[in-house]
Amino acid sequence: MTNATGSTRARRGAARWPWWDWWIDRKTRWARDPVKQLDEDTFRTLAVGTGLPPIYQKSTFPFRSARDGASRFLGMSKHGERPYARIYTRLGNPTTEYLERLLFQLEGHHVIEKALAADEREPTLGCLITASGMGAISAIVLSVVSAGDAVLAGNVYGCTDSLLRGLGKLGVHAIFGDMADLDAVDATLDAHPEIVAVLLESPENPTLRVADVEAISHRCERRGVLLVVDNTFCSPWLQQPFRLGADVVIHSLTKFVNGHSTSVGGAILGPFRFMKTDLFPWYKDLGATPSPFDSWLDAMTVQGLAIRQRAQSESAAAIARFLREHRHVAGVHYPGLDDFPQADIVKRQMRDGGSIVAFEVRGGIPAGEALMNYFARKDTPMELAVSLGAAISYIEHPASMTHAVVPPEARLARGITPGLIRLSVGLEGTPTLIEHLDRGLDVAHR
Numbered sequence: 001m002t003n004a005t006g007s008t009r010a011r012r013g014a015a016r017w018p019w020w021d022w023w024i025d026r027k028t029r030w031a032r033d034p035v036k037q038l039d040e041d042t043f044r045t046l047a048v049g050t051g052l053p054p055i056y057q058k059s060t061f062p063f064r065s066a067r068d069g070a071s072r073f074l075g076m077s078k079h080g081e082r083p084y085a086r087i088y089t090r091l092g093n094p095t096t097e098y099l100e101r102l103l104f105q106l107e108g109h110h111v112i113e114k115a116l117a118a119d120e121r122e123p124t125l126g127c128l129i130t131a132s133g134m135g136a137i138s139a140i141v142l143s144v145v146s147a148g149d150a151v152l153a154g155n156v157y158g159c160t161d162s163l164l165r166g167l168g169k170l171g172v173h174a175i176f177g178d179m180a181d182l183d184a185v186d187a188t189l190d191a192h193p194e195i196v197a198v199l200l201e202s203p204e205n206p207t208l209r210v211a212d213v214e215a216i217s218h219r220c221e222r223r224g225v226l227l228v229v230d231n232t233f234c235s236p237w238l239q240q241p242f243r244l245g246a247d248v249v250i251h252s253l254t255k256f257v258n259g260h261s262t263s264v265g266g267a268i269l270g271p272f273r274f275m276k277t278d279l280f281p282w283y284k285d286l287g288a289t290p291s292p293f294d295s296w297l298d299a300m301t302v303q304g305l306a307i308r309q310r311a312q313s314e315s316a317a318a319i320a321r322f323l324r325e326h327r328h329v330a331g332v333h334y335p336g337l338d339d340f341p342q343a344d345i346v347k348r349q350m351r352d353g354g355s356i357v358a359f360e361v362r363g364g365i366p367a368g369e370a371l372m373n374y375f376a377r378k379d380t381p382m383e384l385a386v387s388l389g390a391a392i393s394y395i396e397h398p399a400s401m402t403h404a405v406v407p408p409e410a411r412l413a414r415g416i417t418p419g420l421i422r423l424s425v426g427l428e429g430t431p432t433l434i435e436h437l438d439r440g441l442d443v444a445h446r
């Protein structure tokens with residue numbers, strides 16, 4: 001591709017979005033970063049925050065004066081809150097705003113530092129909390145597409161997949177591709193100039209294949225396409241996609257950030273001007289509003305995120321090594337294994353291999369079912385359940401559970417085989433989990 005073609009295509013981003021050039025300038029100078037992680041001390045300090053706020057269990061907020069009310073509806077406030085705050089909880093709530101600031105700093109601390117050093121007055125990034133991860137994904141997708149556009153997605157979570165397919169009835173086309181194959185990504189972007197956004201997860205759920213986010217971000221930027229990274233599997237502790245060139249980062253907070261399976265929540269982070277002009281109207285109108293109590297819970301649980309995830313990752317790495325050698329296991333997918341096929345990308349963009357392990361049990365579906373039924377018992381340390389990232393370990397069967405909505409042929413093409421089992425490793429302790437996996441696998445093969 002020539003420079004001329006490349007820049008013509010980048011103009012497409014500017015033609016589509018008035019904030020595109022503003023953002024590419026900030027992204028190039030501040031967001032992309034040679035240092036891929038926030039250092040641990042800073043991360044932990046930011047996550048603990050400044051003390052939990054009260055739970056503002058209120059739907060509406062009195063204005064100080066008629067002028068104050070009118071200014072707030074113009075997105076202005078003299079008191080340093082985020083735009084449109086303190087009007088009505090669907091538009092913003094002080095407890096939720098506190099959580100927004102925490103996440104914004106964990107994902108974008110380096111951007112804030114560099115913007116402050118450059119004496120920038122306008123925020124570079126924004127953060128909005130939603131009632132669920134799917135609330136975040138629906139809001140972001142609807143805010144960027146129009147009829148005739150397409151979204152290119154990797155092997156995404158089942159409901160993200162069905163949301164994108166469902167948009168077909170509004171004239172928005174979903175294209176699915178292999179995000180690990182950069183040539184295929186290039187070819188698809190070239191063949192479909194109607195693609196406005198690429199949506200990917202890395203590691204992918206549940207196969208754990210990773211995408212080279214940095215390489216894909218350059219490909220998107222050259223063509224004026226928005227790169228949206230679902231960072232749920234990592235949380236900001238394991239991976240910070242803005243440093244890799246992502247334009248928008250989304251989370252299901254239900255997973256690692258909550259970490260205790262006590263609430264459902266989501267987050268969207270992205271260029272401030274985009275958030276204010278394009279995303280916020282969809283956010284407030286779709287109404288995926290988090291409850292102040294759930295925001296408070298997540299603001300509390302995020303405090304121990306680094307410690308929890310470090311322990312979970314250590315356990316998961318030991319379990320992956322144990323399973324790899326087990327006679328009843330045919331294969332293990334874990335990004336932290338030295339012989340993981342994309343280990344070089346993992347080292348470049350993730351802090352460690354994370355706490356999700358996928359594996360194939362010998363004996364096919366009957367053996368897999370027997371193993372899961374073993375963990376459905378109350379006297380075993382895991383739960384047979386479909387979430388992940390919690391203190392409690394979960395075992396599940398993607399083909400019949402989380403990814404059942406993905407058409408069978410698409411599932412197989414993406415490596416979601418009938419025998420694949422996903423494990424989310426919690427905090428019960430490595431010896432206990434290994435002992436029970438060993439017993440469960442034996443029971444499954446009796």
Ligand SMILES: Cc1ncc(COP(=O)(O)O)c(C=O)c1O
Binds near residue numbers: 230232252265
């Ligand atoms: C990677 C990923 N993204 C998004 C979601 C949706 O999140 P929520 O269940 O909070 O709506 C999930 C849920 O499992 C997920 O695994």
